[in-house]
Amino acid sequence: MAEQAELRFAEPGMRLLENEHRYLSYLMEEWHELVLDFERQEQMTLEEGREKLKLLRQKLFEFIEPLKNHTDKEEEHFFPVLGTYIGFEQGPLVGIQDEHQEIDGYIGHFFHHTRGTIDTMTLDDMRTVAKDAGEAFEVLTIHFVKEETVLFPMAEKLMKAVDHDELYEKMNTLIT
Template structure:
């Protein structure tokens, strides 16, 4: 039996975050299919509204583990790595800005699709779905940046003691 999990990182803390990225990417793939549906021609207003509410439900389910994952990074990982590389410039600044950008797109989508909100045209519905699509795109690039820049940096720079402490703090469920 092979123990190969397909994970790239060797330290437990980075493996936890990488594995969470895998799970979140899987969930994103499910709702991104719904986003792409809105790109087709000849969508009826009623069907568009119904599909948008389904998309909203999927994103509502998605943001629970996303928020838990992001909180782990913001509360434990970034402050620790920042002690090694600084907080004023560099990759942590951009990564944290992306967290805010993702929250903005998802928040905008949820605001415009809230119960009682009546989207009055197919174009209004498509515009709302585009916010979800933008969140997907930013998240996809964000995960790549973390896994190609920030996580390898942490594996290299963090002391064995800090890696062990971080692993203990990150070893919680996001579901």
């Protein structure tokens, strides 16, 4: 893995979320390589495709629990506190929460279409379903950037120390 830069945020809660993004991004790279194989390898055999799709399914399955634990933390603790400062009805929180649903949709669609049917799928079917995982990767990547360039700096700037302290205490749990 490439050497990572230092964490950018000063507040422990934001550092915790930022660090979780790093871990999730590391896991994402593992399964995104398989997605790219479906896009790049025109001469892939049916058997290679089935093996890669099974591995992609396994890697995504291993990814969803830490992702869900992370997004649950944000939705249950971080967003409500930040929302008291910036509002809930419009603005960045609405878009970020919509992206959580979009990510769930892509991953759910992938699992729906690979449930028990991989051995009967054509290569075209596999490439099509792998695109769902690719879309999830794209949305997640942009999503993390938005949180780290908009929400986290906003939280550090606007939130009171007592809110930062309480937030950290609530979110200081493992996602694995």
